[in-house]
Amino acid sequence: MLQRKLAALLILLPSSLSLTVTAQQQTPSNPVAPSQLALALPATASLSTEESHKPAFESSSAEGVIRITPAPQLEKELPSQRPFRTAAFGIKANTLGAGAELATPLFGRFNLRSGVNFLAFAYPFGIDGVNYNANLHFKSSQSTLDWFPGGHAFHISPGILYSKNTVSSAATVPAGQNFTLGDQSFINSVGDPVHGNMSLAYPRTLSPMLLLGFGNILPRNSRRLSVPMEFGVAYTGAATINVNLTGTACTNDGCTSFGGNSEVQASLTQEIHKINEDLKKVPVYPILSLGVAYHF
Template identity: 40%
Template sequence: MRSIFLSASLLILPVPPFAILLACGSPAVFAQTPVSPKLFAIEPAVAAFSSSVTTNTTDTETASDKQTPVLTSGAHLVAPTRPFSTVGAAVSVGTLGIGGQVAAPLSQRTNLRVEGNFFSYNSATYTNDGINYTGTLKLRSVEALLDWFPFGGSFRVSPGVQLYSGLSAAANLAVPSGQSFTLNHTSYVSSTSVPVTGNAALTTRTASPMFTFGWGNIAPRHGHISVPLELGFVYQGAPKVSMVLAGKACNPSGLNCRDVATDTGIQSNLAAQQKIVSDDIGQYFRFYPVISIGFGYKF
């Protein structure tokens, strides 16, 4: 009876023979009991399964340690771009002047770009309301922009700020003796003995928001050379104009000449004329246009 029970246990239970031996407590009984050959095939199968699990686990851990590539719009697998991993520089020319730009990547589709521009221009003499203007225009600026490439190509959208604006104009004013001129729609004649002279200045805000868009990546993800084109504007508000006059102004008949710097009536008309000029300029230069083209190289 005990032998029958032992044989049935060996055929049914998926345990090694020595466990049955210990359970029964008699080596002799185990030795006399026939054991199915199928039981001896269990241990090699378990060993093979354990080895497979270990191998798969190791492969999975090894693969997870590797950096996962990113699929770009051009269907190329590339590693993620590390911030400031490279730098590009460019020279440009445009409405802000002659400038230099430096850009570095922040992510796969964004760059941080900083630029500086300068330019000076001496204008020819022009006449407005009988007053001759001879001036100099100066452009000095520093900008910081975030370049975003929404489609992964060369097209970019770039919000930013003009950190410093040195846009200014200065002019010398003169009214030849005996020539008529107008201040706030009031006519005067420049004195023949002490002609009217003066100066004017135009200034803008030091810092202003800006927005541009264009094509070309100064720090390209592939290659080294770029030709950036940029269009947009700087919202600088209405420029401020100041005017100072000296000399003597007479009535239209050339009589009753008065000192321009001290006469309250002339000074009142001069202040009103100054506002008229500021409003006229403000209509066109609240939004200063940005147009530029350049040549860039990534190091």
């Protein structure tokens, strides 16, 4: 009896196991609704299609798309590049005197600069035994076009110089001293010593000039202070000198008055000519300048 029950159990057990496996394969063990499936997906998956078509400047988040538009880049013109809307003021010491100048930008790498110079001082010197106490009176103004070829400190500045430079001097010879005029030697009289005056002048009042320098008194940045330096020449023409002498001087042949002796006057003319020939070798006026400037 027991054997028959065991045999029946062994026959029914495989069939039961087969039905259980079949049911599990046909019915999901944990069914999920479509709406729940959508919520379970990552946020980036729902935006993947939209992200593939959005522009490079858009960014996305879990809540949607954020469009970022960059602000337009406006080129701000520096104040120092506005013609006649900004200026710089400078002071300088140069061979034309103590100077002051104003400058304004024109365009690109060009500035327009104008200034004035004043100089007055005494300078004693002697030539061939004749003593001179020169008084120099220099007054001038200039305008230049400053070109900065490299866009930096170095500049080339052609311009115009207006000058009224004069030199006047008293001419004296100590009593009893030897002096020379031309090829003739004299001994100055003790009772009526030789004396007179000298003047020097330039033939041009309006002269072209060319300067080279370093430093821009209108810097194309935020700097305000600058220390410009320049050197160059102005074509003023050679200066000429004139000398007038009176009094009595003596030679081996005796003493004679300068005012009424033609030979003495010829010697004086020869001396003046010799000096002017030396001055002709320098038809330009040298210019050296160092200053400080402030850009408003």
